[in-house]
Amino acid sequence: MSQKKQLALIISALAAMPSAQAMTDAEMEARFKKYEEKIEALQAEVKELKANGGVVYVEDIDKQTRHNAKQIADIQHKMDAEAEKLKINGFMTAAVSDGDDPIEAAHDIMDNPNFRGDAKAGLQFNYKLGENSQAVLQLVARSHGNESWETNAEWAYIDYGMSENLHARMGRLRIPMYLFSESIDVGYTYPWTRPPLEVYQTILTSYEGADLLYSFNTGSVNHTLQPFVGSSLNNENIDQQYDTFPVFEGVPGAYPPVRARLKMDLKDLYGISLNSTWGNWTTKVTAMHLGIDGSLVLLDGLPLPPPLPAVAAGEVITEVSDNLQYYAIGGMYDNGSLLAMAEVANLRSSDYTFMGDGVSGHLTGGYRLGRWMPYATYAWAQSYNDFNDLYQMMGAVPNRNMKSVTLGVRRELTNQLSAKLEWVNYFDLENNGNLESGATSFAGALGDDANVYTLSLDAVF
Amino acid sequence: MKRSMTRTATGVMLSLLFTAAAQAEIAIVVNNSVGLSQINADVASDIFLGKLDALPDGTRMVPIDQEDGQAARTEFYTKVVKKDAAQLNAYWSRLIFTGKGEPPKKVADNAEVIALVKSNPNIIGYVDGSAVNSSVKVLLRLP
Numbered sequence: 289m290s291q292k293k294q295l296a297l298i299i300s301a302l303a304a305m306p307s308a309q310a311m312t313d314a315e316m317e318a319r320f321k322k323y324e325e326k327i328e329a330l331q332a333e334v335k336e337l338k339a340n341g342g343v344v345y346v347e348d349i350d351k352q353t354r355h356n357a358k359q360i361a362d363i364q365h366k367m368d369a370e371a372e373k374l375k376i377n378g379f380m381t382a383a384v385s386d387g388d389d390p391i392e393a394a395h396d397i398m399d400n401p402n403f404r405g406d407a408k409a410g411l412q413f414n415y416k417l418g419e420n421s422q423a424v425l426q427l428v429a430r431s432h433g434n435e436s437w438e439t440n441a442e443w444a445y446i447d448y449g450m451s452e453n454l455h456a457r458m459g460r461l462r463i464p465m466y467l468f469s470e471s472i473d474v475g476y477t478y479p480w481t482r483p484p485l486e487v488y489q490t491i492l493t494s495y496e497g498a499d500l501l502y503s504f505n506t507g508s509v510n511h512t513l514q515p516f517v518g519s520s521l522n523n524e525n526i527d528q529q530y531d532t533f534p535v536f537e538g539v540p541g542a543y544p545p546v547r548a549r550l551k552m553d554l555k556d557l558y559g560i561s562l563n564s565t566w567g568n569w570t571t572k573v574t575a576m577h578l579g580i581d582g583s584l585v586l587l588d589g590l591p592l593p594p595p596l597p598a599v600a601a602g603e604v605i606t607e608v609s610d611n612l613q614y615y616a617i618g619g620m621y622d623n624g625s626l627l628a629m630a631e632v633a634n635l636r637s638s639d640y641t642f643m644g645d646g647v648s649g650h651l652t653g654g655y656r657l658g659r660w661m662p663y664a665t666y667a668w669a670q671s672y673n674d675f676n677d678l679y680q681m682m683g684a685v686p687n688r689n690m691k692s693v694t695l696g697v698r699r700e701l702t703n704q705l706s707a708k709l710e711w712v713n714y715f716d717l718e719n720n721g722n723l724e725s726g727a728t729s730f731a732g733a734l735g736d737d738a739n740v741y742t743l744s745l746d747a748v749f
Numbered sequence: 750m751k752r753s754m755t756r757t758a759t760g761v762m763l764s765l766l767f768t769a770a771a772q773a774e775i776a777i778v779v780n781n782s783v784g785l786s787q788i789n790a791d792v793a794s795d796i797f798l799g800k801l802d803a804l805p806d807g808t809r810m811v812p813i814d815q816e817d818g819q820a821a822r823t824e825f826y827t828k829v830v831k832k833d834a835a836q837l838n839a840y841w842s843r844l845i846f847t848g849k850g851e852p853p854k855k856v857a858d859n860a861e862v863i864a865l866v867k868s869n870p871n872i873i874g875y876v877d878g879s880a881v882n883s884s885v886k887v888l889l890r891l892p
Contacts, residue, residue, distance in 0.1 A: 372854075375851075377842075377845050377846065379842070379846065410846070412845070412846060414848075414851075424848050426846065443848065445848070447848060452802060453802075457848065462847070468843075470846075470847035470849075471842070471843045471846050471847050473846075474842055474843070474846045476838070476839055476842050477839050477842050477843040477846070501849065505801065508791065508792070508795065508801075510795065510800040510801060512849070565800055567791060623831070624831045624832055624833075624836065656836075659835075700835040702835075703833075703834035703835045703838055704835075704838055706835070748838060748839075748842045
């Protein structure tokens with residue numbers, strides 16, 4: 289028999305049993321009971337025979353008993369196999385943050401203790417569709433700054449495994465940009481309460497499309513190559529309120545405040561990521577292209593002094609398009625005690641209509657002392673190319689400049705639950721823009737720096 | 750004099766006891782049909798972390814884990830993989846929640862590992878050194 293066939297046999301024996309052999313729980317229970325009764329009856333018989341000196345049959349009966357016990361074990365295995373077809377895993381973060389200025393962002397940091405911004409809960413369902421194939425749905429509920437919690441499918445895809453080493457996935461996926469981009473909701477997987485905003489807050493984290501996962505080894509180095517393609521249309525996640533709309537500055541007359549919404553179609557998304565591990569080392573290199581069509585749409589009608597016609601709600605004020613190139617490289621060393629990480633990203637814009645070129649990165653170090661791990665991070669983001677049509681229209685500043693120092697400590701409370709206490713000092717915040725989806729806008733932080741304190745509990749189950 | 754000797758003897762016995770408790774031998778076992786006679790701890794670790802799916806000679810291997818709480822499991826992950834239970838959970842969480850891997854299947858104890866390995870040429874397991882018998886092949890022993 290070829291190795292491949294043998295492996296296939298083992299896996300099918302270990303994992304899902306063919307559904308033709310599947311029995312309902314009730315049927316298995318009934319069989320269980322029957323065998324148990326048989327064993328009990330036989331045991332009673334043995335006892336009686338022994339008492340009566342009937343040793344001749346004891347051996348046979350023992351054999352029968354053992355046989356029945358084996359059958360029970362077999363049924364148990366079948367039940368286990370059925371249960372193994374569906375796997376449910378979950379994670380949860382409960383956290384409280386407090387900033388010395390309100391920071392309008394996805395994390396909803398206020399100038400008083402806030403339990404809502406970082407809180408989230410996720411459930412993942414994996415259903416096995418064959419030897420190497422599965423359907424995966426990951427639902428994540430969170431509130432951001434809203435009053436109610438919303439549940440979103442962050443992952444929803446069919447994974448077709450052509451072999452153990454080659455998988456094709458299609459559906460809703462995550463962009464494999466940085467070391468922890470794909471598990472960004474699962475706080476238990478990384479040291480911080482939230483990964484460095486300078487690096488991890490990107491315009492797009494999930495998309496609809498497809499990717500390939502191809503794993504191979506060169507010597508003792510294990511690689512996973514991940515090309516991906518897709519899009520994310522109809523993003524409407526940035527609303528702005530204008531008390532004085534920029535284009536009407538200087539125009540005589542009083543204007544009511546208006547709200548405008550930025551709509552974005554993110555398309556022509558394609559890229560490739562290579563993740564390599566060797567002993568304690570992990571590296572990740574990613575290159576990605578993203579096309580953007582954006583439009584700024586008025587949410588309120590805007591009356592203008594005659595003879596100018598009023599601008600109706602829903603009117604498109606401006607349209608922009610751009611092509612972005614992202615490059616990222618990251619490395620991590622983790623020997624069980626020492627944890628060291630470095631990641632750098634470079635963004636290039638072709639037209640500078642949407643955002644300028646920029647670099648960002650972070651350096652992180654931690655050291656485990658038993659159940660404790662103190663850690664520190666330095667992170668930065670720097671933008672160039674100041675002129676920007678859309679930003680000028682929005683009256684915002686195109687740059688995204690910020691730096692931060694993070695000091696924290698992680699403590700393992702159980703093997704599935706950790707607590708983290710963290711202090712972040714953001715500084716050099718002048719000219720910080722807020723265009724990127726969910727990015728930290730330091731609109732409320734008029735000063736040059738801001739402190740944020742966070743306590744989080746992260747669990748996996 | 751006699752008293753101090755007794756004390757020394759007690760001390761030696763105690764330290765022997767502790768040594769024995771802390772140094773239960775762990776053995777990496779495969780089917781007797783496997784050609785390879787030895788692997789190092791890094792290879793064993795990589796196979797159990799899902800980073801490698803074959804022995805250095807190319808033989809495909811599926812790792813079999815033991816249930817939480819088994820002494821052999823604690824020993825194996827401490828000595829060979831060098832991760833405690835929390836670190837191991839963080840490692841697998843990062844793979845599970847990104848659809849990139851699943852931890853090895855678990856069986857109850859040393860005896861079940863031996864039984865599986867004995868009858869399957871592509872299964873690799875770890876057991877307490879004392880559980881090893883001639884029905885399986887040992888690729889690595891760690892004191």
